């Protein structure tokens with residue numbers, strides 16, 4: 001549009017470029033566009049409701065965050081990051097057609113009022129994966145291969161977008177109406193420095209430096225003389241049972257941190273319990289840092305070999321850690337004998353095995 005000429009009082013002429021009209025955004029929704037139903041989830045500063053759009057009749061899960069709770073829990077950074085990550089996953093044309101893009105909650109819209117923030121999300125009709133593992137005690141090998149395979153394909157997609165989840169656990173793996181996975185809860189995630197993912201090495205390159213202002217207590221540092229600022233910068237810690245050793249020893253997270261969590265989840269699917277367990281979180285952290293866990297009798301030998309190759313203290317030595325530098329897939333993990341016969345790229349189209 002040609003800049004228009006304006007006249008100043010002193011007779012000088014000015015040129016102003018009219019701001020182009022913003023791309024047509026759908027009109028902002030409001031709580032009045034939805035009928036709110038039952039509570040389907042609770043967080044420290046959020047409540048998730050089943051809701052129906054009054055115009056379309058479509059069901060959504062609406063995550064409602066109380067602003068004063070967010071501020072009190074010092075989660076403002078988390079909330080903004082969760083929105084950015086959900087936007088990236090929902091709208092990124094980058095690999096949009098890739099199978100992994102199916103395995104995430106989508107963000108339909110966000111809005112706010114004086115007291116609250118609203119995230120209108122996909123409704124995962126079959127809830128969390130965890131109760132299914134607990135209900136049957138443990139998955140059989142077929143279910144474990146299928147569901148851990150879908151998680152792997154999801155991680156390929158997430159990591160190719162330079163995002164690490166950092167709090168992957170069965171509670172954050174939801175199930176849609178066809179029993180396929182939908183990964184959610186990106187409040188702990190991190191968007192890595194832009195650029196193609198590089199393999200994690202012992203140097204911290206292309207990894208996340210945490211500057212969250214969250215309130216979780218700083219992890220037991222391996223170096224008690226560590227400067228308080230450094231400890232504060234790395235204060236993030238995920239859920240104890242699934243947190244990777246590098247996140248505990250004050251280093252920075254990398255995509256391999258999610259591979260550690262995958263190893264814990266495969267172990268839990270087969271045995272019914274996570275590998276590092278204790279009533280005390282601090283003991284769990286100690287066990288993780290010492291790689292202190294064991295396999296119950298009867299644990300599938302191929303699954304055991306896969307878990308042993310993922311639960312490796314050095315992130316750069318974990319199975320798959322070097323893969324994404326040269327490929328969009330975790331080829332080293334896909335080709336592990338445990339997954340023999342699995343076609344990863346059509347899992348999202350298959351009928352999932354019955355969990356029993």
Ligand SMILES: O=C(O)[C@@H]1CCC(=O)N(CCc2ccc(Cl)cc2)[C@H]1c1ccccc1Cl
Pocket residue numbers: 066067068070071076079080083110111112117118119
């Ligand atoms: O970051 C964004 O995309 C918008 C930008 C506009 C805006 O005001 N917000 C809310 C920012 C915010 C975050 C935390 C608190 Cl406690 C209050 C406001 C953001 C927002 C609006 C609705 C839902 C979520 C978010 Cl992060």
